[in-house]
Amino acid sequence: MSLEISNLDVSIEGIKILRDINLTIPTGKMAGLIGHNGAGKTTLIRAIMGLLPPDKGSITFKGEDITRLPSHRRANMRISYMPEDRRLIPELTVTENMLMPAWANKIRDGEERLKWVYSLMPEIADFGERKALQLSGGQQKLVALGRALIPGREMILLDEPFEGWHRCWPSACLR
Structure with missing residues (x-):
């Protein structure tokens, strides 16, 4: 698996934005996030990139846990x-x-x-x-x-x- 997100929660200034997100994107595949304004698309991207720390859960890229890795x-x-x-x-x-x-x-x-x-x-x-x-x-x-x-x-x-x-x-x- 290229990207695997498990049970991810992310808050911004104490407000829970993402709850229990699970996502798997295999190597070589593309995926799109579709949702209304405020649905958490940018928050998820920023968490994957390491710009927002998760409250819980994990982010794995190419088999390596990157959850706490700096951007x-x-x-x-x-x-x-x-x-x-x-x-x-x-x-x-x-x-x-x-x-x-x-x-x-x-x-x-x-x-x-x-x-x-x-x-x-x-x-x-x-x-x-x-x-x-x-x-x-x-x-x-x-x-x-x-x-x-x-x-x-x-x-x-x-x-x-x-x-x-x-x-x-x-x-x-x-x-």
């Missing part, structure tokens, strides 16, 4: 996260934003990974030296996806991936 260690396991709000640093260039996880996680082949991402999404290679602030919302979403691909190729957690849909997205997703 940066999960990134080293090639798990990555594209947040709903993109979280690009406006003053940095597209290239700098995309290389940020490689620098933060001491990924030695960051430049090679960047070339790979640009080969998947040549649309963003064209504006690599532009500041993130100068991009449209859809272009920023593509950069956020590219940034998520730098550390993570084993598991990529996408929060609201189709918000701010850009005309380039369908072709980028298919590649």
Whole structure:
């Protein structure tokens, strides 16, 4: 199994958001979380990524218990996260934003990974030296996806991936 979640409870500021969540996603498979606003989709993604501590339960990735593993260690396991709000640093260039996880996680082949991402999404290679602030919302979403691909190729957690849909997205997703 690639990802296994067992009996997971997560609270935010004392309010129980997730109760007794059980989920198994086999290696090589995709899964989507569908639910209304406030259902806990983002909370579950943030718990998987190690950004919210569970009250109880376990999260296992490729047979290893990662429940209490810090988020940066999960990134080293090639798990990555594209947040709903993109979280690009406006003053940095597209290239700098995309290389940020490689620098933060001491990924030695960051430049090679960047070339790979640009080969998947040549649309963003064209504006690599532009500041993130100068991009449209859809272009920023593509950069956020590219940034998520730098550390993570084993598991990529996408929060609201189709918000701010850009005309380039369908072709980028298919590649």
